[in-house]
Amino acid sequence: MDKILLVEDEKRMQEIISDYFQVKDCKVICVNQGKEALSILEKESFDLILLDVMMPGIDGFTVCKEVRLRYETPIIFITAKSDEEDQLYGYELGADDYVTKPFSLGVLYAKVNSLIKRAKGTIIEDKLKVNDICIDCKKLEVTVGGEEIKLAPMEYRMLVYFMRNKNQVITRDQLIVRLWGYDFEGNDRVIDTHVKKLRKALGKSGKAIRTIMKVGYKLEVATNEK
Template sequence: MNQYLVLIVEDDEKLAVLLQTYFEKNNFATLVAHDGLTGVQLVHERQPDLLVLDLMLPGIDGWEVCRRIRKNNDVPIIMLTARDEETDRLIGLEIGADDYVTKPFSPREVVARAKVILRRTYKQPPSQLVRAGNVLIDIDRHEVRKDEGLIDLTPTEFKILELFAVNCGRVLSRLQIVEKIQDYAFDGYERTIDAHVKNLRRKLEDNPKEPRLIQTVYGVGYKLMGSGDGNE
């Protein structure tokens, strides 16, 4: 499943939640910040594909956020403002905003404008994300998060999890896993794969003894249960 990552920087918590809800209903991944400095930090740390930026923010305003980001980042920016003055819009566009939406607005309009900008900016969604329960696997960024916390995996563990992710819901035999990642000699491969799966479950499952994400299909192999898949 391919998703764009949208960062919403909005100090009105109710409006931020509303925008987040509409973006996620349209298959976007989201992050939220409630002040300008946190927004700038998240742009540098998480490299979102789109920034929805309120103009009036505590600490530093949206104009200053935009200026700082544009020094070394060309992420598309949609500015939100309660003021409908042509001068404000021109300033925002001149310092690097890609679009400008005046409050009050429909969240559907913001999502629609975001889709237009992203289609124009990217030919294909740039980041491949797979969600399995409370675990988010970002293949392109080589990151795994559980409940927003970063999970530390070994290179081999990530290779196996990536293989599960791109085949989400499909059963993979131990031999298929070995052939795909090509890290092991043939002898003893079953025990080796089982050991890595055990470690992945320890790091990712809420209860490793009763795994719900990486399930065993007895006599065949393993499969990753993505969001929307029924547990067996």
């Protein structure tokens, strides 16, 4: 049984989503505020988080940012905010998908089911190492040449994806689907922006992320490590 955390301050919306998903054999835990969500995540693990943006106290964007600093749990925003700028901001913070109200419960369930299957099908290594770049996946720590560096949530996820697919050409479309989801409506320039930020954070080691013209990128392993 999949376990879902629903962070939504509207009681009626809680009931509608919770009832529907329970029929689908999902366990839904409902909380009203962002502070409650962060508190319960310290005690329990979930397969996915459904997160409203507009809530009293800590808003959904802040909750998403805090969650991504510590957890890889898939996140879907549920919100009335349909502006492209808000959606792009949500993706940048590490959200996996975005559903605007009103929405189809069937479509929402399909998105939830797909994300959970994808997350469960991913093997999470304890540590990743390419050249002098190391990631401790449990601690979410990145070091370059033994020195710890800080990455924004999206750059961290992008680096993990590159390292798990080292020496492989990754298209911009693949990156968009993996990091933002199938329904992302922006353009691929957002990928180039995040790659630029990632390279800068990695310093000289960022040169290992090669641009493949008109296709995408490839993280090359040093000759002595192949």
